Amino acid sequence: MGFAVSTTAHVSAYTSTGPSLQASVGSGAPGRIRPQPPDLAVVWDGSQLRPLTDKDRHQRVNIFTRHRMAMASAAAAPPQAVHPGRVPSSTLLLFSRRLPRPPPRRRRRPYRLLAAASAREMPWPHVLTVAGSDSGGGAGVQADIKACAARGAYCSSVVTAVTAQNTVGVQGIHVVPEEFIREQLNSVLSDMSVDVVKTGMLPSIGVVKVLCESLKKFPVKALVVDPVMVSTSGDTLSESSTISVYRDELFAMADIVTPNVKEASRLLGNVPLHTISDMRSAAESIYKFGPKYVLVKGGDMPESSEAIDIFFDGKEFVELHGHRIQTRNTHGTGCTLASCIASELAKGATMLHAVQVAKNFVESALLHSRDLIIGNGPQGPFDHLFKLKCPPYNVGSQPSFKPDQLFLYAVTDSRMNKKWGRSIKEAVQAAIEGGATVVQLREKDSETREFLEAAKACMEICKSSGVPLLINDRVDIALACDADGVHVGQSDMSAGEVRELLGPGKIIGVSCKTPAQAQQAWNDGADYIGCGGVFPTSTKANNPTLGFDGLKTVCLASKLPVVAIGGINASNAGSVMELGLPNLKGVAVVSALFDRQCVATETRSLKSMLINTCSRA
Numbered sequence: 001m002g003f004a005v006s007t008t009a010h011v012s013a014y015t016s017t018g019p020s021l022q023a024s025v026g027s028g029a030p031g032r033i034r035p036q037p038p039d040l041a042v043v044w045d046g047s048q049l050r051p052l053t054d055k056d057r058h059q060r061v062n063i064f065t066r067h068r069m070a071m072a073s074a075a076a077a078p079p080q081a082v083h084p085g086r087v088p089s090s091t092l093l094l095f096s097r098r099l100p101r102p103p104p105r106r107r108r109r110p111y112r113l114l115a116a117a118s119a120r121e122m123p124w125p126h127v128l129t130v131a132g133s134d135s136g137g138g139a140g141v142q143a144d145i146k147a148c149a150a151r152g153a154y155c156s157s158v159v160t161a162v163t164a165q166n167t168v169g170v171q172g173i174h175v176v177p178e179e180f181i182r183e184q185l186n187s188v189l190s191d192m193s194v195d196v197v198k199t200g201m202l203p204s205i206g207v208v209k210v211l212c213e214s215l216k217k218f219p220v221k222a223l224v225v226d227p228v229m230v231s232t233s234g235d236t237l238s239e240s241s242t243i244s245v246y247r248d249e250l251f252a253m254a255d256i257v258t259p260n261v262k263e264a265s266r267l268l269g270n271v272p273l274h275t276i277s278d279m280r281s282a283a284e285s286i287y288k289f290g291p292k293y294v295l296v297k298g299g300d301m302p303e304s305s306e307a308i309d310i311f312f313d314g315k316e317f318v319e320l321h322g323h324r325i326q327t328r329n330t331h332g333t334g335c336t337l338a339s340c341i342a343s344e345l346a347k348g349a350t351m352l353h354a355v356q357v358a359k360n361f362v363e364s365a366l367l368h369s370r371d372l373i374i375g376n377g378p379q380g381p382f383d384h385l386f387k388l389k390c391p392p393y394n395v396g397s398q399p400s401f402k403p404d405q406l407f408l409y410a411v412t413d414s415r416m417n418k419k420w421g422r423s424i425k426e427a428v429q430a431a432i433e434g435g436a437t438v439v440q441l442r443e444k445d446s447e448t449r450e451f452l453e454a455a456k457a458c459m460e461i462c463k464s465s466g467v468p469l470l471i472n473d474r475v476d477i478a479l480a481c482d483a484d485g486v487h488v489g490q491s492d493m494s495a496g497e498v499r500e501l502l503g504p505g506k507i508i509g510v511s512c513k514t515p516a517q518a519q520q521a522w523n524d525g526a527d528y529i530g531c532g533g534v535f536p537t538s539t540k541a542n543n544p545t546l547g548f549d550g551l552k553t554v555c556l557a558s559k560l561p562v563v564a565i566g567g568i569n570a571s572n573a574g575s576v577m578e579l580g581l582p583n584l585k586g587v588a589v590v591s592a593l594f595d596r597q598c599v600a601t602e603t604r605s606l607k608s609m610l611i612n613t614c615s616r617a
């Protein structure tokens with residue numbers, strides 16, 4: 001998509017035409033105008049024309065590929081009337097000298113406006129999936145579209161094959177003719193500013209070759225290759241002959257290749273892969289085919305209590321440990337993981353971060369969907385859009401809050417961070433890495449400005465990981481950093497007042513020790529209550545302990561979901577959840593995560609324990 005970028009000389013040549021700098025607009029129908037390289041690209045910043053900066057160039061792709069839309073609005077204006085004065089500020093103008101007929105008595109041929117687009121337009125991260133359709137809706141293109149939607153990316157789709165498939169297996173495959181796959185690729189890539197291409201089922205050598213040719217013609221920011229060969233049910237989805245063209249052509253173009261253990265084994269001539277060390281060697285060998293990164297997925301490694309994936313960047317390995325969710329609903333995990341990686345890359349994430357977010361997403365989706373029943377076979381689909389679920393007691397309340405988010409609630413503590421020499425941001429990052437489902441910043445000694453800076457940094461991390469960030473007590477900080485909500489105690493501002501200030505879309509939690517306080521929190525429009533201290537704790541002086549009996553009393557009376565708090569750690573969290581109280585949704589933890597050497601490890605093991613307890617229940 002390279003086209004000439006203007007120089008200052010061009011700009012001055014253009015501006016020297018003085019105030020009569022109308023740019024005439026092609027009168028043809030917008031749909032018929034073909035993108036062409038502009039001779040001149042400048043920015044109208046509202047008062048003057050200026051040369052392009054690197055930042056503007058970054059906008060270029062969107063603007064150029066939104067050519068039609070931009071032309072449509074420009075063409076709606078009378079010819080000769082698109083004057084910079086009428087264009088909104090911060091607008092990129094692309095000009096061409098190729099006027100059909102130069103107007104008379106002009107030495108310099110005027111430029112024709114090719115496209116004008118406001119730099120304030122909001123880009124929508126765009127993933128194109130090139131994959132097969134799964135009639136059962138659990139894997140393939142259907143999974144990809146749902147995964148991208150859940151991660152906030154737009155997903156276009158080029159269908160390579162149509163499968164007759166369900167939870168039992170694959171009953172039939174109808175491959176789309178190669179020339180029609182080429183046509184679909186052309187249609188999308190020539191028009192729709194795709195950021196990242198993600199591949200799934202590529203049934204034949206010819207299809208892989210068509211894809212490689214299209215990607216050379218229309219380069220994109222990143223290519224994620226999920227080398228789908230055999231479905232989990234054991235059915236062949238790609239001829240074995242495609243292995244050579246995958247290795248020799250597609251991998252070299254890929255940013256990341258994501259085989260599962262069976263696929264990794266096939267790609268390497270059926271080498272046996274049984275251990276983590278085998279997975280590492282496989283990642284290293286696949287890296288030699290040319291991708292920038294390799295992820296060997298261990299979802300199907302037998303007899304492992306964890307789902308471990310191996311990430312390799314050519315130098316170092318990262319072992320990504322996840323909890324293995326006990327469920328039959330794992331159909332489409334690979335497609336989903338690759339689509340999430342693609343979505344995060346389209347949003348601008350680094351590769352390792354994209355992979356971590358994607359893995360966490362798959363784990364959360366499996367956890368929320370573990371008991372769903374669709375179909376009679378051994379491989380059920382899972383719910384990608386689990387975050388849209390709205391339990392009955394939340395109806396009419398705030399749309400952004402899901403009670404399941406209380407599952408592992410990490411509360412930071414400034415003194416502990418100081419003690420262990422970590423910033424608030426580092427603490428939050430580590431807790432999220434370990435699987436915290438919500439984070440609360442509880443800062444008692446920072447200056448306001450310092451706290452706000454830290455809160456803003458934490459917001460960025462939380463947003464990109466899809467984990468809500470709540471602020472303890474400080475409504476002003478929550479407003480200033482656009483946090484997801486606020487948690488208040490009985491001596492802070494009331495939940496009703498906080499709601500007035502934050503509006504309906506934010507999460508509000510209240511610490512409650514009695515049924516009456518829980519009732520008040522409900523009346524005030526809170527979303528959840530924190531109940532404790534369940535056990536004695538060092539983080540709150542003179543805090544009476546409720547014990548299991550007090551917790552039970554409040555939970556049974558509360559109309560709101562409850563998170564238990566106070567002295568909870570890996571050794572007693574299980575017993576709290578085993579109380580089996582329906583609206584007890586999780587545990588809030590301070591010291592057991594943050595008064596420790598490695599926050600991520602502690603969070604991970606606590607979560608593992610909670611998941612095990614809840615799966616047994």
Ligand SMILES: Nc1ncnc2c1ncn2[C@@H]1O[C@H](COP(=O)(O)OP(=O)(O)O)[C@@H](O)[C@H]1O
Binds near residue numbers: 260299362
């Ligand atoms: N039961 C599970 N619990 C948690 N994570 C899982 C589970 N099964 C698979 N995963 C994860 O899902 C992703 C896809 O892996 P995998 O199932 O191995 O791929 P594929 O679907 O291509 O066979 C990996 O990150 C893997 O660790």
Ligand SMILES: Cc1ncc(COP(=O)(O)O)c(N)n1
Binds near residue numbers: 139165
């Ligand atoms: C069309 C299509 N694409 C990909 C997969 C792999 O998914 P899984 O490994 O979960 O069976 C599939 N079963 N069907």
Ligand SMILES: [Mg+2]
Binds near residue numbers: 300
């Ligand atoms: Mg799988």
